[in-house]
Amino acid sequence: MILKYKKPNGTLVEVALSDKALTIGRSPKADIVLEDEKASRLHCGIRLFDEEYHLKDLASKNGTFLNNQRVEATLIKGGDKIRVGNTVISVEKESSKGATTAFQEMEQQMSGGKGYDTILKEIVGESKKSG
Numbered sequence: 001m002i003l004k005y006k007k008p009n010g011t012l013v014e015v016a017l018s019d020k021a022l023t024i025g026r027s028p029k030a031d032i033v034l035e036d037e038k039a040s041r042l043h044c045g046i047r048l049f050d051e052e053y054h055l056k057d058l059a060s061k062n063g064t065f066l067n068n069q070r071v072e073a074t075l076i077k078g079g080d081k082i083r084v085g086n087t088v089i090s091v092e093k094e095s096s097k098g099a100t101t102a103f104q105e106m107e108q109q110m111s112g113g114k115g116y117d118t119i120l121k122e123i124v125g126e127s128k129k130s131g
Contacts, residue, residue: 001053001078003046005089008035021047023058024084038062038085046076053091055082 003015015022015032022031027041034043040060046053056073057064065083066074076082078093 002092019048036085036087043084
């Protein structure tokens with residue numbers, strides 16, 4: 001599943017859920033850092049358990065909402081909307097890589113030592129295989 005939300009500047013962010021638990025909040029220590037004054041530092045968390053994703057409020061001041069209902073802990077599925085402060089996060093089953101995600105992946109690869117030319121050659125090679 002994919003989480004999607006917009007930053008205050010309008011930039012779309014996509015985060016793929018995995019088997020690693022993640023936290024959402026204002027703190028730089030959160031896995032998903034929100035620029036939202038109504039979000040707690042560590043507002044809520046999502047983790048995979050028994051092949052399903054679970055959302056849990058982490059004693060936030062303003063609460064965590066799923067589809068406009070305040071929740072403490074609940075399952076999430078594609079089509080759900082999570083609200084943390086003023087930020088609405090869409091839960092989607094799948095997504096094609098958006099420009100933001102592709103650039104984030106490229107930045108990670110480059111910070112890991114790969115060069116721009118190498119990354120482009122890999123992308124071109126993948127599209128030739130699929131085309």
